[in-house]
Amino acid sequence: MSVVSLKNITYSVEDKHSKELISILEDVNLQVAVGEFHLITGPSGSGKTTLLQIIATILQPTAGELTLFKRNVTRNNYSSADLFVIRPKIGFLFQSVYLPENLTVKEYLEVQTSLSNIGLISARSKFNELLSQFGISSILNCKPSTLSGGEKQRVALVGLLARDIELLLLDEPTGSLDYENRKNLWELIFKLKKKLTIIAVTHDESIVSKVDVHHKLDYGHLL
Ligand SMILES: Nc1ncnc2c1ncn2[C@@H]1O[C@H](COP(=O)(O)OP(=O)(O)OP(=O)(O)O)[C@@H](O)[C@H]1O
Ligand SMILES: [Mg+2]
Structure with missing residues (x-):
């Protein structure tokens, strides 16, 4: 399925100058x-973030059909009825995450999980378990x-996973990390394989052999 x-899918914008x-x-x-785990690689400016944001329903395409969880969102004109069912199933990890300065990790994770319907007790037990799996329980x-x-x-990934998502979208999740942290984060992401459907975009070709399907994005064309 x-x-x-x-x-x-086509996405067009008006050129600022011409x-x-x-x-x-x-x-x-x-x-x-x-x-499945799909990986999309391509040079800077090839459209990777744009594509991922269309899949996340953050951007709407100019033409074509997008179907998510069997709902044809483009045909239904991005109806609220579709979006309210689809969006809670999707987690989007941005390249540079923003964590509010005034909240502790625990408070941040409580805010994130309160956006879903899982309840505080099960949310806490879920994110505590994930923090432990990710080796960061001490930073609560x-x-x-x-x-x-x-x-x-x-922490941002734990916040998404504790919400019981089904589709994980990763936009250069390791882009701002050094070699050791990159390796560690990809290892954690690969442990999620099969449990979730994952689409990741990256410049990092080192993980190509570990995914189910690898696509190349060549300036707007998916190969
Ligand atoms: N709203 C917009 N108006 C004009 N140009 C845009 C708009 N959104 C994106 N672009 C352009 O579309 C192209 C693709 O952008 P996108 O951010 O999707 O690329 P990317 O592959 O994610 O790049 P990077 O690897 O640097 O993150 C870029 O040339 C960008 O400047
Ligand atoms: Mg990008």
Whole structure:
């Protein structure tokens, strides 16, 4: 069963100077089945973030059909009825995560999980278990300014996973990390394989052999 289906997706914007329409994505087709791990690589500016944001329903395509969890969101014109069912199932990890300075890790994770319907007791037990799996239980009462970049990414990932998502979208999750933290974060992400459907975009070609499907994005064209 397809969790994500893109048919002839095109995304165009007006060029700032010439005012002509330029295509950032053109006729993109993609089928992602439940439990698969897809990786999209491509040079800077090739449209990776744009594509991921279309899948997340953050951006709406100019043309084509997007179906998520069997709901054709483009045909239904991004109806609230569809979005309220689909969005809670999706977790989006940004390249540089923002954790509010005034909240401890525990408070941040309580805010994140309160956005879902799982209840405080089960949310706490879920994120405590994930923090332990991710090797960061000791930072529960820390504020973000005392955390490393790798720890912040892991906290943000725990916040998504504790919400019981089904589709994880990763936009260069290791882009701002050093070699050791990159390796550690990818290892944690690969442990999620099969439990979740995952689409990751990255410049990092070192993980290509570990995914189910590898696509290359060549300036708007998905190969
Ligand atoms: N709203 C917009 N208006 C004009 N140009 C845009 C807009 N959104 C994106 N672009 C352009 O579209 C292209 C693709 O951008 P996108 O951010 O998707 O690339 P990317 O592959 O994620 O790049 P990077 O690897 O640097 O993150 C870029 O040239 C960008 O400047
Ligand atoms: Mg990008």
